[in-house]
Amino acid sequence: xxxxxxxxxxxxxxxxxxxxxxxxxxxxxxxxxxxxxxxxxxxxxxxxxxxxxxxxxxxxxxxxxxxxxxxxxxxxxxxxxxxxxxxxxxxxxxxxxxxxxxxxxxxx
Amino acid sequence: xxxxxxxxxxxxxxxxxxxxxxxxxxxxxxxxxxxxxxxxxxxxxxxxxxxxxxxxxxxxxxxxxxxxxxxxxxxxxxxxxxxxxxxxxxxxxxxxxxxxxxxxxxxxxxxxxxxxx
Numbered sequence: 001x002x003x004x005x006x007x008x009x010x011x012x013x014x015x016x017x018x019x020x021x022x023x024x025x026x027x028x029x030x031x032x033x034x035x036x037x038x039x040x041x042x043x044x045x046x047x048x049x050x051x052x053x054x055x056x057x058x059x060x061x062x063x064x065x066x067x068x069x070x071x072x073x074x075x076x077x078x079x080x081x082x083x084x085x086x087x088x089x090x091x092x093x094x095x096x097x098x099x100x101x102x103x104x105x106x107x108x
Numbered sequence: 109x110x111x112x113x114x115x116x117x118x119x120x121x122x123x124x125x126x127x128x129x130x131x132x133x134x135x136x137x138x139x140x141x142x143x144x145x146x147x148x149x150x151x152x153x154x155x156x157x158x159x160x161x162x163x164x165x166x167x168x169x170x171x172x173x174x175x176x177x178x179x180x181x182x183x184x185x186x187x188x189x190x191x192x193x194x195x196x197x198x199x200x201x202x203x204x205x206x207x208x209x210x211x212x213x214x215x216x217x218x219x220x221x222x223x224x225x
Contacts (some may be wrong), residue, residue, distance in 0.1 A: 033213060042112070042199055042216035043151070088150050094206060095175055096141075096214065097151030 004032075004089040004099035012105045019076040021102040023089030024069075032072050033090045037101070043088065046074075052104060078108045110134065112217035113141070114200050120223045126188035129220045133202030139163075141214065142175055142185050143199040151199055157183065187222075193225045 004025045013019050023032070029035065029052045035043040049056045049065045056063045063077040076083055086101040113132040121127050124185070133140050138159050143151035154173065155165040159180040164187070177183040187194055201214040 030189045033197070035216075043201075043214075045213035048213055066185075088149075095153060095156065098152075100148070100150050 003095060004087055004091050005055065005101040006087070006102040008045060009100070010103045010105070012107065014107050015081060017079055019083070019104050020085055021078050023072045023099060024073070025089075025091050026073075027091075028095050029067070029091045031091075033096070034061075034063060034072075034074050035088045035090060035098075037086045037088065040084070046087075049092060055065075069077070070074055076104070077103075081106050083107055093102050110203055112215055113185065113199055114198075114220055115218035116220055117218060118221050119130075120225065123192055123224050124189040127222065128184050128186045129198050129200075129222075130148055131183045131200030131217060132198070133183070133193075133211055134215055135137070136203045136204070137202035137215070138180070139203045140177055140183050141201040142183070143201065145197045145199055147196070154185070167209070190222075190224045192224050195222055197221050 004023045007022045011019055029051055031048055033048045034046040036046055037043045046062055047056055047058050047063050049063050051067055060077045065072045084106045086103045088098045088101045090096040090098045112134055115130050119127055140157045142154045144154050145151040154168045155175045156163040159176040173186045173187055197219040199219045200217045203214045
């Protein structure tokens with residue numbers, strides 16, 4: 001079974017708006033990762049956040065982690081058409097488990 | 109640096125036929141993974157190699173799937189015989205040796221889209 005579950009399943013926003021998606025997981029973790037998958041391509045690693053971190057930034061990405069609630073969020077600010085993709089959270093130290101992903105569509 | 113290479117990119121076969129996928133990981137990456145991604149789902153780990161050895165193959169349907177990693181570099185994944193439900197994208201990924209906190213980021217290849225008719 002998959003560890004992480006993303007919410008919402010799909011998201012449609014206007015270019016320039018922010019996009020937020022959430023990930024919930026079931027068991028304790030040492031780190032959580034976010035990946036992006038453009039249509040028909042492999043996954044690209046976006047960010048890794050460790051259990052002792054609460055927030056991490058990378059360019060227009062902001063990830064938060066709340067271990068007490070077993071949840072994480074990914075915020076994309078000032079979205080662009082190129083951000084149209086599926087976003088997955090993944091947990092596991094030695095074996096990654098992926099959620100089903102959030103599909104983000106950025107409208108021009 | 110060169111990324112993870114996979115071939116072929118697309119494959120269409122009939123059920124009961126066999127098929128093989130090839131993966132070349134990033135140079136120096138000891139760990140190699142094969143994932144199956146069914147449409148609308150996240151990737152599911154099939155098998156994980158650490159150098160030549162298998163670390164985890166608990167979700168590999170061993171009656172029809174097999175994988176090998178000779179010399180700790182390239183890897184092949186084979187399906188024989190294929191079923192309709194094997195239609196999916198097969199992703200290969202690699203990563204560096206794990207640290208104390210486990211494996212870090214994984215680098216994915218473009219995948220092979222398999223259609224079984």
